[in-house]
Amino acid sequence: xxxxxxxxxxxxxxxxxxxxxxxxxxxxxxxxxxxxxxxxxxxxxxxxxxxxxxxxxxxxxxxxxxxxxxxxxxxxxxxxxxxxxxxxxxxxxxxxxxxxxxxxxxxxxxxxxxxxxxxxxxxxxxxxxxxxxxxxxxxxxxxxxxxxxxxxxxxxxxxxxxxxxxxxxxxxxxxxxxxxxxxxxxxxxxxxxxxxxxxxxxxxxxxxxxxxxxxxxxxxxxxxxxxxxxxxxxxxxxxxxxxxxxxxxxxxxxxxxxxxxxxxxxxxxxxxxxxxxxxxxxxxxxxxxxxxxxxxxxxxxxxxxxxxxxxxxxxxxxxxxxxxxxxxxxxxxxxxxxxxxxxxxxxxxxxxxxxxxxxxxxxxxxxxxxxxxxxxxxxxxxxxxxxxx
Amino acid sequence: xxxxxxxxxxxxxxxxxxxxxxxxxxxxxxxxxxxxxxxxxxxxxxxxxxxxxxxxxxxxxxxxxxxxxxxxxxxxxxxxxxxxxxxxxxxxxxxxxxxxxxxxxxxxxxxxxxxxxxxxxxxxxxxxxxxxxxxxxxxxxxxxxx
Numbered sequence: 001x002x003x004x005x006x007x008x009x010x011x012x013x014x015x016x017x018x019x020x021x022x023x024x025x026x027x028x029x030x031x032x033x034x035x036x037x038x039x040x041x042x043x044x045x046x047x048x049x050x051x052x053x054x055x056x057x058x059x060x061x062x063x064x065x066x067x068x069x070x071x072x073x074x075x076x077x078x079x080x081x082x083x084x085x086x087x088x089x090x091x092x093x094x095x096x097x098x099x100x101x102x103x104x105x106x107x108x109x110x111x112x113x114x115x116x117x118x119x120x121x122x123x124x125x126x127x128x129x130x131x132x133x134x135x136x137x138x139x140x141x142x143x144x145x146x147x148x149x150x151x152x153x154x155x156x157x158x159x160x161x162x163x164x165x166x167x168x169x170x171x172x173x174x175x176x177x178x179x180x181x182x183x184x185x186x187x188x189x190x191x192x193x194x195x196x197x198x199x200x201x202x203x204x205x206x207x208x209x210x211x212x213x214x215x216x217x218x219x220x221x222x223x224x225x226x227x228x229x230x231x232x233x234x235x236x237x238x239x240x241x242x243x244x245x246x247x248x249x250x251x252x253x254x255x256x257x258x259x260x261x262x263x264x265x266x267x268x269x270x271x272x273x274x275x276x277x278x279x280x281x282x283x284x285x286x287x288x289x290x291x292x293x294x295x296x297x298x299x300x301x302x303x304x305x306x307x308x309x310x311x312x313x314x315x316x317x318x319x320x321x322x323x324x325x326x327x328x329x330x331x332x333x334x335x336x337x338x339x340x341x342x343x344x345x346x347x348x349x350x351x352x353x354x355x356x357x358x359x360x361x362x363x364x365x366x367x368x369x370x371x372x373x374x375x376x377x378x379x380x381x382x383x384x385x386x387x388x389x
Numbered sequence: 390x391x392x393x394x395x396x397x398x399x400x401x402x403x404x405x406x407x408x409x410x411x412x413x414x415x416x417x418x419x420x421x422x423x424x425x426x427x428x429x430x431x432x433x434x435x436x437x438x439x440x441x442x443x444x445x446x447x448x449x450x451x452x453x454x455x456x457x458x459x460x461x462x463x464x465x466x467x468x469x470x471x472x473x474x475x476x477x478x479x480x481x482x483x484x485x486x487x488x489x490x491x492x493x494x495x496x497x498x499x500x501x502x503x504x505x506x507x508x509x510x511x512x513x514x515x516x517x518x519x520x521x522x523x524x525x526x527x528x529x530x531x532x533x534x535x
Contacts, residue, residue, distance in 0.1 A: 021431070029435025062436070069437045125434035132430060132440060133476035252438050264435075324435055355433045 006048060013039050014261030027125070028256070029264050029324060030352065036268020047266050052335075055266040056226070058259035059328050060212050063157065063227040065252060066124065066324065067234020068241045070150040074143040081144045085301050086151020089319045092297030093290045094120035094159065100289050105282060110164070111343055114333030117159045118347045119290040119354070121325040122152040126355055127318045134367065141307065145315050154231065156325045160332060161219065161228030171222035177215060178229055185211065185233060186240050193244055204247060205254070208233075225332055267327045267348065270334055275342035276349055286350045291358060294320040310366055317362035326351030391418045395491040397482050397512060398424040398471075400454030403497025407527045408458055411495040415467040420492070424458055424471045425485050426451050427478040447473065479515030487521045494520050498528045 017035040021028040039045040047055070075082055098116030101107040107115065127149050128137060136142035165171050189204070196203040211233060216226030241248050276283070298319050302312035330347040333339040339347070396411045398404045408424065415422045428447040434440050455471045462469035474481045486494055498513045513526045 025429045025431055027431045027433045027435045027439060029439075030433050065438065066436065123433075125436045125440060128437050129430045129432075129434045129440045132444065133474075133481075248438075256438075321433075323433065359433065 003048075003050070006051070009039075009043075009045060010051065010262060010265060013045070013265055017261065017265070027323070029260070030355070032261055032264035033268035033271070033327065033348070033352065036265035037271040037273070038268075039265065040269035040271065041273045045265075045269055047269065051262055051266065054259055054262040056263075058255065058261070058263035059331075060216060060226050060230045061251070061255040062260050062263065062324060063328070064208070064212060064230040064234040064237075065248070065255065066153065067150075067231040068238045068248070069124065070235055070238045071143065071147060072239050074147045075150075078140070078144050078147065081305050082147035082151055085144070085298060085305075085315075085319070086148035087155060088297040088301055089122055089148060089152040089294060090120045090155030090159075093293035094155070096289050096293035096296075097286060100286070107339075107343065110338040111333065111340075113159075113163050114329060114338050115286070115343070115347060117156055117163070118326045118329040118333070118351055119286060119322070120152070120159070121156045121322040121329070121351070122149045122319045123321040123323040123325075123355055124149040124153065126321040126323060126359060130318060130359060130363065141311060141315075144305075145318060149319065150235075152319065153325050154235070156329065157225070157228045157231040160329055161224040164336070164338070165222050165224040168222070170218070171224070174215075174218040174222045174224060174229075177218050178232065181211065181215070182232060182236050185236050189237060189240050193240070193247070197244075197247070202250070205251060208251070227328055227332075264327070267331050270331070270341060271345045271348050272341055273345075275345040279342060279346040279349075283346055283349050283353070286346065287353050287357065290322075290350065290354055291317075291320045294358075314362050314366040317358040317366060320354060320358035322351050322354040326354070391415075391492045392420045393490060393492050394420050394422045395482075395486055395489070395494045396422060396424045397478075397494065397496040397516065398426050398454070398458065399478075400426070400450060401497065403527065405457075405461075405497075406529070407495045407497040407525075408461060410525065410527050411493075412462055412465045412467050412469070414493070414495070416465050421468045421470070422462065423485075423489065423491070424455070424469060425482055426455075426471070426473045427481045428473060428475050429478065430475050444475070478512050479519065482512070482516060483519045483521070491522050493522060494524045496524065496526055498526050 013035050014032065017032040018028055020026075020035070021031040024031075036045075094116040097119040098112045101115040102109060102112035124146065128146060131137035131142045131146070137146065189207070192204050192207055212226075212230050215229035215233065219226050219229055295316050298316045299312055302315050303309075307315060327348055330339070330344050330351065333347075334341065334344040391414060394411045394415050396404070396408050398408060408422075411422050414420065426447075428443060430443050431439050451471075451473055458471065459469060472485065474485060482494070485491070494516055496513045496516055498511075513524070516524045517526065
């Protein structure tokens with residue numbers, strides 16, 4: 001197929017997904033995955049090298065921007081709770097899903113590792129949206145939960161980057177480059193923003209692409225994953241980006257208009273409906289394993305940190321959600337041949353369901369108690385609230 | 390009789406009709422009016438930016454609409470307090486009314502056809518069925534405008 005015809009089909013699907021997302025008020029990522037699945041199963045769309053490249057860059061920028069959304073102040077202030085809850089929230093489902101798929105479902109060890117990583121994630125965005133609705137994002141409890149979610153995702157990308165890496169010289173070079181570059185990234189970026197910002201040629205955008213591509217290249221050489229350095233780079237850039245909202249907006253525009261749609265459409269394209277229906281039992285079990293492992297790990301900790309019974313259940317369920325990083329891990333497994341298309345279809349479906357089911361349960365049965373809601377409603381009222389008379 | 394009125398306000402012409410009616414009633418009963426605007430955030434968001442963008446967009450939109458609302462309230466000499474909440478419109482409006490002890494909810498009707506009402510959901514219909522207090526649905530222009 002002609003390259004422009006391919007582009008027309010893919011961008012057409014991305015455009016359609018955007019319209020549906022705006023109309024229905026559902027996340028564009030989720031709609032793109034769904035549209036991609038329809039395209040893959042019924043239109044026969046296929047990925048080409050240039051689509052793979054754009055999708056790859058999309059996932060790198062997505063991860064970079066996700067890492068940059070962490071609140072360093074909260075992380076510094078409440079590092080103990082955030083670190084402990086976030087780490088356990090990663091580790092328990094990772095081990096449980098890996099053990100189940102390896103010992104019970106009979107998957108190979110690399111496939112089981114991918115399953116563990118994909119199902120260990122927590123969707124920061126889903127948690128954040130739910131918290132804004134309840135106003136919890138302004139409370140200390142909400143900030144701890146959000147920061148813990150970043151730690152969980154850090155665990156996910158670290159596992160993805162480390163578990164499949166080749167332990168050779170390239171890995172040493174990659175880690176050395178990370179150790180040298182990351183501390184200098186914020187001052188370098190600050191200097192660039194001070195001297196070259198707001199130019200049509202966007203030198204600062206090119207600078208970050210250079211850093212991400214360079215670190216990504218080293219990561220790939222070590223058979224690691226390019227999203228690991230991207231997430232870490234985003235993490236260290238969080239403070240600078242908080243001061244550069246216009247730049248983040250431009251970078252986000254570039255990513256979401258042209259790059260991430262290719263990533264999410266591609267992620268959906270590989271979902272086989274036949275495999276999905278055939279694996280419906282395993283999908284249900286894996287979803288239960290993920291949620292049960294999160295409950296077993298996070299719930300006792302929230303109790304330990306005196307969250308209160310309802311808040312504990314609410315926090316645990318929110319931390320059971322997943323979306324973007326789960327699909328990144330699954331797609332990594334598929335493209336590197338660690339999992340089959342059937343296993344991929346099962347994992348992505350579980351990841352999507354884990355974005356929906358725990359949220360619904362949390363909202364239906366464990367919404368914060370009256371006192372918390374009262375505070376929440378006050379804080380979620382617009383700042384332009386005033387009395388007119 | 391009615392001391393605390395609440396208007397479901399989304400800045401649309403039907404919601405302005407509801408606001409005018411509420412202000413009219415508030416003037417008669419010496420009541421206060423809370424205008425409540427609910428912003429729907431994307432379900433199962435993919436990124437934080439997606440959520441923040443909706444909040445920003447809503448803030449810009451409502452700033453303008455609420456200025457007009459404030460002007461109308463000032464004309465009538467009625468106390469109007471605007472609120473912006475996030476979530477599913479019907480649910481949040483009912484929660485607010487319950488929490489604040491609202492005596493009457495005034496809402497506009499978009500006049501959706503049956504298919505659109507099925508697909509998009511009718512806020513006024515939800516309020517009538519779930520609100521903890523009487524609900525006044527204004528179809529067309531506000532009585533005061535006629």
